[in-house]
Amino acid sequence: MKRLILSMAAMIIVAAMQAKTLVACYSYTNNVERIVTALRSQTAVDVIKIEPAEKGLDYAANNYALGTQLLNAIRSNPNDASSYPATDPVKVNMNEYDMIVIATPLWWSQMAAPFQTFLFHYGPQMAGKNIGVIVSSASSGISGVVADAKRLIPGGNFVEPNLWIRSSQTSDAASMISSWLEDIHYNDLTTGISSMTTENGFGITASHGFLSASGEFGTLSLYNLSGNKVVDATECPVSTSALVPGIYIAEASNGNRSVKLKISIGGR
Ligand SMILES: Cc1cc2nc3c(=O)[nH]c(=O)nc-3n(C[C@H](O)[C@H](O)[C@H](O)COP(=O)(O)O)c2cc1C
Known part of the structure; x- marks a missing residue:
């Protein structure tokens, strides 16, 4: 169930x-x-x-x-x-x-x-x-x-x-x-799901232009490859269409637990 x-x-x-x-x-x-x-x-x-x-x-x-x-x-x-x-x-x-x-x-x-x-x-x-x-x-x-x-x-x-x-x-x-x-x-x-993961009770899904998390996450963050946080959200979906195209790491976390997903933005 x-x-x-x-x-x-x-x-x-x-x-x-x-x-x-x-x-x-x-x-x-x-x-x-x-x-x-x-x-x-x-x-x-x-x-x-x-x-x-x-x-x-x-x-x-x-x-x-x-x-x-x-x-x-x-x-x-x-x-x-x-x-x-x-x-x-x-x-x-x-x-x-x-x-x-x-x-x-x-x-x-x-x-x-x-x-x-x-x-x-x-x-x-x-x-x-x-x-x-x-x-x-x-x-x-x-x-x-x-x-x-x-x-x-x-x-x-x-x-x-x-x-x-x-x-x-x-x-x-x-x-x-x-x-x-x-x-x-x-x-x-138009469906555009490019990558997704589920782990530790969380899920992250990246589609063309949006990032979303499921489960009881506290924050949904996105880091560029220099380690800078470019998104810090508590609600989703988050639009990623204004970000510079490239590889990013998305992280959904509730303090104790987290899940990460490597995503590509703008690489259509
Ligand atoms: C000012 C004007 C110029 C047109 N010129 C052409 C043309 O050069 N060749 C053609 O095949 N149809 C031409 N048409 C016809 C339209 O392309 C056609 O009727 C089209 O289906 C109109 O779409 P609408 O009903 O959404 O306005 C012209 C229509 C207008 C009003």
């Missing part, structure tokens, strides 16, 4: 430490919106939707004149914030996420302009994170959108393959997403 309770506790800790995924999306005519709804039904993710600040614009009128104008402004001066159309403010803390899925329409073989605004501001904060790319287009290939994503998220760890869903395939989004999640090994990317 005791063993059962302990293993259930370990499962809860593992679940609590699952890496979090953010889906950031923009949709003008709702195809991407429907794709994201299908994605949400298959995996637990947080979603933010980008909205242009100016409402009711018709990007498609006059042979997509406004869409073209917005994209040309970005293309002629991509490093200037004023080239990007204003969008409503979003509240997001990128530190909470290990994986970001971006979902955007294609406009003239490029990334839709309002979504570029979002990435212009938040892309640099996505450095080091896994980035999945989903693009909806009527028929054009998506390489230009992927190039925009790589320009705007310069430090992103782009996972392959990208997912291209044509407008006519939107109703098949659920099955295409399910195959794509397998293709990118989504579960491996």
Whole structure:
């Protein structure tokens, strides 16, 4: 019975430490919106939707004149914030996420302009994170959108393959997403348990970005290889994402007893 309770506790800790995924999306005519709804039904993710600040614009009128104008402004001066159309403010803390899925329409073989605004501001904060790319287009290939994503998220760890869903395939989004999640090994990317130990009634588990201890430990500490204590916590999980990548020794202790675990941080 005791063993059962302990293993259930370990499962809860593992679940609590699952890496979090953010889906950031923009949709003008709702195809991407429907794709994201299908994605949400298959995996637990947080979603933010980008909205242009100016409402009711018709990007498609006059042979997509406004869409073209917005994209040309970005293309002629991509490093200037004023080239990007204003969008409503979003509240997001990128530190909470290990994986970001971006979902955007294609406009003239490029990334839709309002979504570029979002990435212009938040892309640099996505450095080091896994980035999945989903693009909806009527028929054009998506390489230009992927190039925009790589320009705007310069430090992103782009996972392959990208997912291209044509407008006519939107109703098949659920099955295409399910195959794509397998293709990118989504579960491996987001479970991320890198090492764990149980001894003396304590357990320590290190996952990508988090360190946790189980049992009646008093302190959970982390030492770098110079012996300096860099984490001293009494509650967990502890985020390790801000630490310098390298090898560390984690120690859970209650004074009399302790358990140690050598862990690697940032070595994904
Ligand atoms: C301004 C604009 C330009 C577009 N340019 C293209 C294009 O060059 N090639 C293409 O295949 N589809 C193009 N499309 C169609 C969209 O990529 C497609 O309808 C997509 O599914 C829209 O996603 P959404 O419904 O989430 O906005 C364009 C749409 C707009 C509004």
